[in-house]
Amino acid sequence: MNKDFFMVIFYILVTIIIFKFSLYINKKIKFTILNPVLLSAILIIIILKFFNIPYSQYNQGGKIIASALGPIVVVLAVPLYKNRYNLMKNFIPIMGGVIVSIITSLISVLLLCKIFKIDHVILLSLLSKSITTPMAVESTKLLGGNEAITVAAVVITGLMGAAVAPLIIKYGKIKNNIAKGIGIGASSHAVGTTKAIEMNEEVGAASGLAMGVTGLATIIAIIIFS
Amino acid sequence: MNKKIIKILIQVSIIYIIYFIGNFISNLIENIVVIPGNIIGMILLLVLLTTNVLKLSMIEETANFMLKYMGFFFVPLTVGLMESYKLIENNIIQLMVILFISCIVVMFFTGKATDMLISYKEKKK
Structure with missing residues (x-):
């Protein structure tokens, strides 16, 4: 259980760091096709492929982030x-x-x-x-x-x-x-x-x-x- | 510092409670019409704000924060394409072309039509 919990936190942190980095890159190069969401996803996919991590494992943390999508629509x-x-x-x-x-x-x-x-x-x-x-x-x-x-x-x-x-x-x-x-x-x-x-x-x-x-x-x- | 944390926690709770109520209503009316809980929550929050039951200041900071970083919450879903693209692998190029052209067509005609209707309305005045 502890290891799983650690992995969840780890994948959430990785996503936050990569998204921050993507925001920074997006500000530096004004290239709209490469929006922060797409850039982050590409970087994360590359990392997962490189370390041979299956999506299902990343998604342990990913689904926690995605669970906030409901309340976000509310806030619109x-x-x-x-x-x-x-x-x-x-x-x-x-x-x-x-x-x-x-x-x-x-x-x-x-x-x-x-x-x-x-x-x-x-x-x-x-x-x-x-x-x-x-x-x-x-x-x-x-x-x-x-x-x-x-x-x-x-x-x-x-x-x-x-x-x-x-x-x-x-x-x-x-x-x-x-x-x-x-x-x-x-x-x-x-x-x-x-x-x-x-x-x-x-x-x-x-x-x-x-x-x-x-x-x-x-x-x-x-x-x-x- | 503590006060600020409590304030944010309260704001987050209010937003989540509205979202859960939205889901609850969504489940109730599921057999009549399918409206996602988040959309019902959005309507509910709008009603609460316009009727002054809820003051904007009670959720504003958290709402602004969530909206500012909205894209972040879509990242895992987008990473999910690494799995789901296998389903469309066979005609990936055709599908990308279809989605791309359709997206441009819909955005352009919708935006243009709305733009023209608004300026027509304003001219008439």
């Missing part, structure tokens, strides 16, 4: 609260944006999977890739896809979203802070929201809101149409 209510007047004022544009996100997500996945001749089960597992993990898993269950593939797709989508967000906003000429946040949150859920919060509080608030609303709307749409 804080930026939402601070920006509530501005968000309420734009209720209709926000809902419009969310509807656009669900339609574009559905069409793009269906179309691209058709082009690349992707297996039907994988297609079903990708449909909910833009929404937050627990909701995505439920959607995939309802659709009859593979849950593990969904989790992988959700994480990859989040990382991609966080990486491309500044470029999409710049070259897409998206000017309004709320619109930026809705775009990020609706496409790349909580991982994207970490980037949105970095931009500023209003973008973060809108992103957190979009994440919740898009997830709910997706599940409701699936229940209705399937």
Whole structure:
């Protein structure tokens, strides 16, 4: 028991140190693709591979860190609260944006999977890739896809979203802070929201809101149409 | 120093209690609609703040800290890709292309649509 406990603490500490280091690197080289989350994960994977440590062992500590993800989503209510007047004022544009996100997500996945001749089960597992993990898993269950593939797709989508967000906003000429946040949150859920919060509080608030609303709307749409 | 630790502990407890209540409600309504406990917790916290039952100052420091380092908590899940990628190994390149294009398309059209709707609304005034 003592040895296990020590290992748990050890893996948590390693993750903290590597994340701190990644934040530092990210500040030094302004290269958005290599966001701190991705950089940390790559470094940890390299270390685990190098010392031949299985993921399940690392995850003893990892799952304790990940268990805080629930309360973190709860705390997203804080930026939402601070920006509530501005968000309420734009209720209709926000809902419009969310509807656009669900339609574009559905069409793009269906179309691209058709082009690349992707297996039907994988297609079903990708449909909910833009929404937050627990909701995505439920959607995939309802659709009859593979849950593990969904989790992988959700994480990859989040990382991609966080990486491309500044470029999409710049070259897409998206000017309004709320619109930026809705775009990020609706496409790349909580991982994207970490980037949105970095931009500023209003973008973060809108992103957190979009994440919740898009997830709910997706599940409701699936229940209705399937 | 001690006071500060107690304060943080209280703040963390409040956040976790709201999260647990969210999970509890989520389980209750599971058969009707699936809403994750964390999303219900988020709605609950928002309601508590807007109705002034809970003052922002009662959780603000901890909330800000958690939001600032939010990315950290996603690291283990991302490390998990070293296992789960095996499932998609066969068409990894196609899937990466699909996810990438789809992500860009969704983000751009959603952001742009919202942007246009907001400026349309403001022009009308």
